[in-house]
Amino acid sequence: MTRPCLRYMLLTILTGVLSLLCLPDALAKAPKGHKILETFHAGEFQYQIAVEPSVVIKDPSEENEARTEYPMTIHLLKNGKRVDKAILSQASLLPDFRAEHFVPDYSKRKLRSWSSGHEISRGVTWAQTVRLDAVNTGLLVTQSRGWEHVTDNHELYVIYKGKLKKVWSFSGDPGSPWISSWVYPVFDQKQHVLLFLRYQSPNYTAKDHDTYEVDMLRWQADRGTIETIPLPVKDFPLYVVVIDFYPDMVQARETAPKPYCTNYWNYVLASRDYPQLGKLKNSKDFFSGNIFFTVDEAQKYQEALKQCEPATDSRIFILNEGE
Secondary structure (H helix, E strand, C coil): CCHHHHHHHHHHHHHHHHHHHCCCHHHHCCCCCCEEEEEEEECCEEEEEEECCCEEEECCCCCCCEEEEECEEEEEEECCEEEEEEECCCCECCCCCEEEEECCCCCCCCEEEEEECCHHHCEEEEEEEEECCCCCEEEEEEEEECCCCCEEEEEEEEEECCEEEEEEEEECCCCCCEEEEEEEEECCCEEEEEEEEEECCCCCCHHHCCEEEEEEEEEECCCCEEEEEECCECCECEEEEEEEEECCHHHHHHHCCCHHHHCCCCEEEEHHHCHHHHCCCCCCCEEEEEEECCHHHHHHHHHHHHHHCCCCCCEEEEECCCC
16 A cells, blocks of 8 residues: 555544544434523533424324424433433424524623424524522523514523522413513622513503513512512512603503614503603603613613604613502
C-alpha cells in the first residue's frame, strides 16, 4: 500500500471517529426509535424533550376514522441513563420538526422552539429551566396547537425523590383568554413562574372589556408542591400605567394608542377590578393602559407612549396586596 493511500485511510478513520465524538450529547443517549429534540441540565440530572415512535389513535365518535400521532415526552437522565419518563399533554401530528428561536414576553432569554405541521395541524413546543430555589431546577414546557384558534398548554415538572413529578399545569381552550407563561428572575436565588391571563376584546360593549390577571407559582420544597398566589402581593407589586380614564369603553378604545404605534398592547380595563384606582377622584368606569412587574418596564412603556403621542400624560400606580 502506498504512503498517500495509507494517509487517506487514516484520515478517513480519524474523521469518522471525530464525527462520533462531536455528536450532540442528546443523540448519543437517544433510545431506539426516539428523537431527542433538546437537553436541559439540572445538576446531576438532565431533562430531555423527546418525540416517541408513532401511534394510531382511533376516535370512537367517528366510525372508521383513525389518526397517527407522535407522542412527545420528557426523559429524565442521571449519569447518562434514563431513570424516568413523562408523557406531555399534546402529541405531534407530524414527525418532522423545525427549530426556531424567539424571545418570550418580558424575557431576555432566547429560547428554542420546535414546530411541526401547518395551520390547523401546526404544533409548537418549547421549554425552559426554572430555578425554583438554590437546589431545585424545574422544567417549564409550553405547547400550542392550531393557527387562528390556538390551544395552549403549560406544564411544570420537577425532580422529586429522583423521579419526574408534574407539579402544575394549565390548559386554555380556543377562544379563551390569551395565555402566556414565562420565568421572571428574582435576585434571591429563585425564579418565579408567572401565568398571564390576558384578553383583548374584539367588541365595543361594556360586557367585553379586557381583563388582565396574573398568578405567581411559588415552590413549596417541603411538600414538593406549587402554591398559586394571585398578584399583587406585598413582596411582588404590580405597576399599572394609566393613560386616562373614560366613562365608557367605546371612547376608551377609540382614544387609546394603537399597538403598532407603541409596540405594546394597550388594554381597556374596568376600574372596579382595581380598588386603588377606583377610589381616585378622577376615576371613571374604564381606563386604558398596561400592567408591568418592574418600574423600569413601566417607564419604558411611558416613553413609548410619548414617542407615539407626545400629548399623552400617563401615570404609574403601584398596586400592593389588597389594592
